[in-house]
Amino acid sequence: xxxxxxxxxxxxxxxxxxxxxxxxxxxxxxxxxxxxxxxxxxxxxxxxxxxxxxxxxxxxxxxxxxxxxxxxxxxxxxxxxxxxxxxxxxxxxxxxxxxxxxxxxxxxxxxxxxxxxxxxxxxxxxxxxxxxxxxxxxxxxxxxxxxxxxxxxxxxxxxxxxxxxxxxxxxxxxxxxxxxxxxxxxxxxxxxxxxxxxxxxxxxxxxxxxxxxxxxxxxxxxxxxxxxxxxxxxxxxxxxxxxxxxxxxxxxxxxx
Amino acid sequence: xxxxxxxxxxxxxxxxxxxxxxxxxxxxxxxxxxxxxxxxxxxxxxxxxxxxxxxxxxxxxxxxxxxx
Numbered sequence: 356x357x358x359x360x361x362x363x364x365x366x367x368x369x370x371x372x373x374x375x376x377x378x379x380x381x382x383x384x385x386x387x388x389x390x391x392x393x394x395x396x397x398x399x400x401x402x403x404x405x406x407x408x409x410x411x412x413x414x415x416x417x418x419x420x421x422x423x424x425x426x427x428x429x430x431x432x433x434x435x436x437x438x439x440x441x442x443x444x445x446x447x448x449x450x451x452x453x454x455x456x457x458x459x460x461x462x463x464x465x466x467x468x469x470x471x472x473x474x475x476x477x478x479x480x481x482x483x484x485x486x487x488x489x490x491x492x493x494x495x496x497x498x499x500x501x502x503x504x505x506x507x508x509x510x511x512x513x514x515x516x517x518x519x520x521x522x523x524x525x526x527x528x529x530x531x532x533x534x535x536x537x538x539x540x541x542x543x544x545x546x547x548x549x550x551x552x553x554x555x556x557x558x559x560x561x562x563x564x565x566x567x568x569x570x571x572x573x574x575x576x577x578x579x580x581x582x583x584x585x586x587x588x589x590x591x592x593x594x595x596x597x598x599x600x601x602x603x604x605x606x607x608x609x610x611x
Numbered sequence: 612x613x614x615x616x617x618x619x620x621x622x623x624x625x626x627x628x629x630x631x632x633x634x635x636x637x638x639x640x641x642x643x644x645x646x647x648x649x650x651x652x653x654x655x656x657x658x659x660x661x662x663x664x665x666x667x668x669x670x671x672x673x674x675x676x677x678x679x
Contacts, residue, residue, distance in 0.1 A: 424641065429626065431637050431663060436628035439670055448675050494625070552667075556659050563641050564648035565656040577660065584664050588671055595675070 358512040360574075361503055364550040365516030368499045371543050372492040373524035375457070379488030381528065382461030387470075387481035394476055395485030403493040407500060407514070414505045420562055426502045427559025433498070434551025438585055441545035446592040496521075499551070506558050549585060553578045630673070636666040 384392040414422065443449035465484065473479040500517050504510030557567065557574055567573035627634045640662030647655040 424645075428637055428641055431659075432626065432628070432634045435633050435637070435663060435667055435670075436630075438667060439628075439630065439633070439674070442667075442671055443674060446675075498625075552663060556663050559637070559641050560644055560656055560659040563645040563659070565644060565654055565659075567656050573656070580660070581663075585667070588668060592671060592675060 358507070358509055361507050361509060361512050362516035362519075364547070364554070365499055365503055365513045366520045367543055368547045368551070369496045369517040369520035370524055371540060371547060372496050373521050374540060376489050376492040377524055377528045378458050379461055379492075380485050382458055382465055383481045383484040383488070386462050386465040387484075388478040391476050391478035391481040392485040395482035395487075396489050398482075399486045399489035399493060402490060403497055406494075407497050410497075411501050411504065411510045414501060415508070415510065417505075419508075420564075422562070423506055423558040424562025426506055427555050427557070427562050429498075430502050430551050430555030431559050432555070434548050434553070434555050437544055437548030438552055438581075439548075441541065441548050442585060442588050442592065444541050445545065445589045446596060448592065448596075503554065506554075545585070549578065549582045553581045556581075630670045632673075633666045633670050636662055636669075640666075 380392060380396055383395070440449060461484070465480065471479045476482045496517050500510065500513040504513030507513070553574060557577055561567065569576075637659075640659050643662075644655050644658045647653040647658065
């Protein structure tokens with residue numbers, strides 16, 4: 356299979372996670388202290404790089420068929436989670452993810468937290484906020500890079516897609532110096548959900564022993580079909596909501 | 612003990628998410644696909660996409676239906 360779909364899928368998925376991590380890092384850096392924020396970010400990146408360096412090559416030694424079965428199942432489950440949230444957001448059953456309000460929440464919490472020096476870090480709160488934010492958002496990136504890369508036997512291409520997304524988001528964040536609120540994050544998540552579900556279903560079924568008609572070309576049909584079915588669910592829920600009267604929009608804002 | 616619980620809860624939320632039924636249906640769909648393919652000799656490439664669409668639809672219906 357061409358590496359381009361792999362790189363593009365990983366790029367979009369990682370860009371979404373990087374935007375969320377950027378919001379947390381900006382809140383910690385601007386409200387508290389940049390030095391401790393960068394330290395927290397750096398430690399999280401080292402941990403993520405170590406996980407990728409250990410798990411990535413180790414997984415490449417596993418036989419492809421059981422690998423595709425397990426990773427396909429995980430990706431399909433993961434992708435359907437993303438799609439479920441995206442459909443619920445698109446139909447107003449779940450609040451849209453809003454970087455501006457997420458940023459305000461982090462800033463409010465950071466302003467009220469006490470300052471404490473610990474283990475050579477001058478502001479422990481800024482350190483842990485940046486560390487947790489980058490690590491948690493980064494774990495999803497690592498998961499996508501390893502699963503896509505291992506299945507395609509091309510972890511290098513997946514890493515290129517992820518690294519490009521992180522560089523683009525970081526540079527944009529430095530230029531804008533604010534959370535990236537103009538990015539159509541919810542629609543990007545919809546697209547990622549479609550790709551993860553399609554690839555997960557494709558690889559999972561292959562791992563279970565099926566031969567797809569047209570081999571890899573089946574993905575060219577599967578991806579649009581998953582997109583159409585998801586759009587159909589959005590249409591169905593909107594129609595149903597209009598018929599029964601709109602329920603109050605949930606106040607929760609989920610992080611991913 | 613609390614840390615082990617929190618660690619387990621994090622991974623459960625990370626992998627399974629808000630609705631465990633979706634994960635259960637996908638695993639069942641994969642099992643059935645393997646049985647059809649290897650035991651019955653049917654190339655059931657169509658089964659897993661159908662299970663995924665059904666799982667998503669059912670999960671959305673549950674999430675948007677008024678609670679009893």
